[in-house]
Amino acid sequence: MGFKVIVNNSEIKFSACHFLKEPLKCSRIHGHNYYVSVEVESNLNEDYFVVDFIELKQIVKSVVKPLDHYVLIPKLSRNLKVNVNEDEVEVLTGENKRYVFPKCDVKFLPIEATTSEMLAKYIHEKLKINFPGKRIVVKVEESKSTTAVFGDD
Numbered sequence: 207m208g209f210k211v212i213v214n215n216s217e218i219k220f221s222a223c224h225f226l227k228e229p230l231k232c233s234r235i236h237g238h239n240y241y242v243s244v245e246v247e248s249n250l251n252e253d254y255f256v257v258d259f260i261e262l263k264q265i266v267k268s269v270v271k272p273l274d275h276y277v278l279i280p281k282l283s284r285n286l287k288v289n290v291n292e293d294e295v296e297v298l299t300g301e302n303k304r305y306v307f308p309k310c311d312v313k314f315l316p317i318e319a320t321t322s323e324m325l326a327k328y329i330h331e332k333l334k335i336n337f338p339g340k341r342i343v344v345k346v347e348e349s350k351s352t353t354a355v356f357g358d359d
Contacts, residue, residue, distance in 0.1 A: 214243035220274040224320035238348040247341040269332040276313035322354035
């Protein structure tokens with residue numbers, strides 16, 4: 207393909223809390239300020255763009271904004287039992303932990319775990335809808351030294 211654009215902007219971020227099955231430290235509820243960058247590669251369009259930077263930033267922001275300031279719960283987890291009622295979400299883990307959250311503070315995601323890797327894949331899948339036929343790579347940074355990457359081969 208040859209041409210690539212990258213948006214790596216400190217405005218493309220979200221803050222959220224989650225917990226993982228392993229390692230033990232990460233099984234405790236905790237949060238991150240996630241920063242997202244996206245690479246899009248393709249041939250140039252008739253206006254000599256891979257994609258318009260402004261449009262790309264707006265679309266990426268529209269995908270990550272719904273995650274901001276929520277407790278992220280993976281709907282496809284095999285390790286969690288989730289009970290939802292009118293006002294609350296109860297989450298039971300395999301480690302005999304029980305969390306109860308206000309329903310309005312929870313965001314259910316169609317993923318197996320809320321790792322940075324799976325968040326990158328989730329964002330990638332959302333972006334593919336908007337940019338069919340283009341090669342996309344998504345990076346999710348959860349700290350200055352840790353970044354997960356998911357993209358097209």
